[in-house]
Amino acid sequence: MVYVMPGVMGTSVCAFHLEGLPPFCSRINLVRLISAIVVALTMSHLLQTRAYATTSDESTVRPNIVFIMADDLGYGDVGCYDQQLITTPRIDRLASEGIRFTQAYAGGPVCTSSRSVLMTGMHTGHTPARDNVPHYHSYLDEADVTVAEILSDAGYQCGGVGKWSLGDAGTVGRATNQGFHNWFGYLNQDHAHYYFTEYLDTDEGRLELPGNTISREHYSHDLLTERALTFIRDQKDSPFFFYAAFALPHFSSKDEDPHGLAVPSTQPYSDRNWDEKSKKYAAMVHMLDRDVGRIVDLIDDLGLAEDTLVIFTSDNGGHATVPERFKTSGPLRGFKRSLTEGGIRVPFIARWPRTISADTTSDDVIAFQDMLPTFAELAGASVPADLQIDGISVVGPLKGEKLNPSRNHLYWDYGHCRGKHYAQAVRLGDWKGIRSAKAGRIELYDLSQDAGEINDIAAAHPEIVKRIRIIMEEAVTPSARYRIGTVYRGSPIWTTAQ
Numbered sequence: 001m002v003y004v005m006p007g008v009m010g011t012s013v014c015a016f017h018l019e020g021l022p023p024f025c026s027r028i029n030l031v032r033l034i035s036a037i038v039v040a041l042t043m044s045h046l047l048q049t050r051a052y053a054t055t056s057d058e059s060t061v062r063p064n065i066v067f068i069m070a071d072d073l074g075y076g077d078v079g080c081y082d083q084q085l086i087t088t089p090r091i092d093r094l095a096s097e098g099i100r101f102t103q104a105y106a107g108g109p110v111c112t113s114s115r116s117v118l119m120t121g122m123h124t125g126h127t128p129a130r131d132n133v134p135h136y137h138s139y140l141d142e143a144d145v146t147v148a149e150i151l152s153d154a155g156y157q158c159g160g161v162g163k164w165s166l167g168d169a170g171t172v173g174r175a176t177n178q179g180f181h182n183w184f185g186y187l188n189q190d191h192a193h194y195y196f197t198e199y200l201d202t203d204e205g206r207l208e209l210p211g212n213t214i215s216r217e218h219y220s221h222d223l224l225t226e227r228a229l230t231f232i233r234d235q236k237d238s239p240f241f242f243y244a245a246f247a248l249p250h251f252s253s254k255d256e257d258p259h260g261l262a263v264p265s266t267q268p269y270s271d272r273n274w275d276e277k278s279k280k281y282a283a284m285v286h287m288l289d290r291d292v293g294r295i296v297d298l299i300d301d302l303g304l305a306e307d308t309l310v311i312f313t314s315d316n317g318g319h320a321t322v323p324e325r326f327k328t329s330g331p332l333r334g335f336k337r338s339l340t341e342g343g344i345r346v347p348f349i350a351r352w353p354r355t356i357s358a359d360t361t362s363d364d365v366i367a368f369q370d371m372l373p374t375f376a377e378l379a380g381a382s383v384p385a386d387l388q389i390d391g392i393s394v395v396g397p398l399k400g401e402k403l404n405p406s407r408n409h410l411y412w413d414y415g416h417c418r419g420k421h422y423a424q425a426v427r428l429g430d431w432k433g434i435r436s437a438k439a440g441r442i443e444l445y446d447l448s449q450d451a452g453e454i455n456d457i458a459a460a461h462p463e464i465v466k467r468i469r470i471i472m473e474e475a476v477t478p479s480a481r482y483r484i485g486t487v488y489r490g491s492p493i494w495t496t497a498q
């Protein structure tokens with residue numbers, strides 16, 4: 001491995017240049033300058049302290065927040081969500097030590113939009129990055145506000161690994177320009193299709209892995225996990241936000257594996273009487289589970305368990321090509337890229353022993369756009385008053401309390417530049433409405449009776465359909481980058497030649 005520009009995890013360097021001060025910098029001004037620096041450093045120290053005083057003068061703990069997100073892991077892919085063939089003991093244990101949500105939703109049915117919703121707190125009708133296409137080098141602008149920016153302003157150290165998707169190296173959308181002090185992995189999403197890549201992005205530089213395509217010496221997921229553990233070790237004394245955007249079990253490029261499932265070994269499933277593709281997919285989920293366990297073990301070993309909220313989830317539903325034997329979507333209909341429940345409902349587990357009762361299950365409806373206001377509240381930070389977000393704080397449900405009924409509805413759309421494949425979905429209470437441009441009409445399902453969305457009951461409930469249509473028609477802020485109904489015919493802008 002050759003470091004071109006090593007990432008300095010968790011270290012900030014301040015340089016004060018006193019030479020060449022302009023003439024008006026008298027001795028008195030210099031004293032004032034030094035005093036101001038001392039005050040600033042003291043404030044900085046106070047901000048980084050874990051406990052903060054509330055208005056009732058009661059000390060409240062600002063937890064570390066560790067958000068572990070799998071990629072394309074379906075609702076039915078892990079044991080505690082009824083997976084029968086792949087074992088996930090560490091994820092299941094996390095659920096038994098915390099709360100498991102049965103109705104949690106990703107930000108969108110594909111990677112880019114879901115991550116944009118997570119980072120900005122805005123649904124896909126408002127968030128800057130609304131689909132995987134068109135391809136842009138940068139999706140976030142300088143003015144966009146991310147949850148990492150809010151947390152870093154509140155004194156949190158913010159780090160991440162894995163698939164960022166919202167801005168390539170050198171663009172304003174890159175992670176380290178959007179609130180993260182550190183990032184290690186894939187800034188570009190198409191790069192993430194290569195597990196045996198020749199480089200990974202590291203903060204403002206690269207970790208070069210020359211010859212890795214051939215030698216297959218470094219499986220990127222292993223490097224991401226090592227960096228995750230390093231970050232948590234380095235930041236154990238200050239409140240931190242860590243976002244592990246793992247790529248597993250997303251397919252790889254077929255350049256790497258004929259099944260599109262590049263994995264170093266099919267253990268512990270090599271001896272099963274399954275096809276190779278099934279063994280590889282199960283092995284990917286196994287690695288993910290193992291490394292969720294390593295992260296949680298480190299948190300526990302460092303004595304941070306009581307002060308750390310650990311969340312495990314997935315960025316969207318499972319892929320349609322996952323071997324049928326695994327029933328990746330569980331009882332739900334559809335897969336990634338669909339706005340039926342199988343495309344957007346995801347596993348969501350939260351553990352925080354100080355606050356969350358063990359072995360709890362919640363049917364409260366929560367979604368990725370809720371994470372920004374939720375994490376801000378936990379950090380004692382306020383969401384900027386002029387920031388128009390769609391999420392609400394779900395701190396209550398995370399503690400096992402029922403969700404405040406202020407939730408009006410949830411909205412998703414997908415396929416803005418995919419012509420007639422554009423679709424919209426609204427969840428209103430237990431009602432779910434879906435409209436595709438192809439069909440034109442709104443389908444309606446009662447999720448309390450029909451989570452599999454089998455029985456379209458739109459004809460029997462015209463008043464509900466009307467309310468949902470109005471929400472759909474008002475939900476989208478026009479975007480020049482995502483002109484609804486257009487057809488994008490471009491190709492990925494990241495290539496292996498980079």
Ligand SMILES: [Ca+2]
Pocket residue numbers: 071072110111250315316
């Ligand atoms: Ca995904």
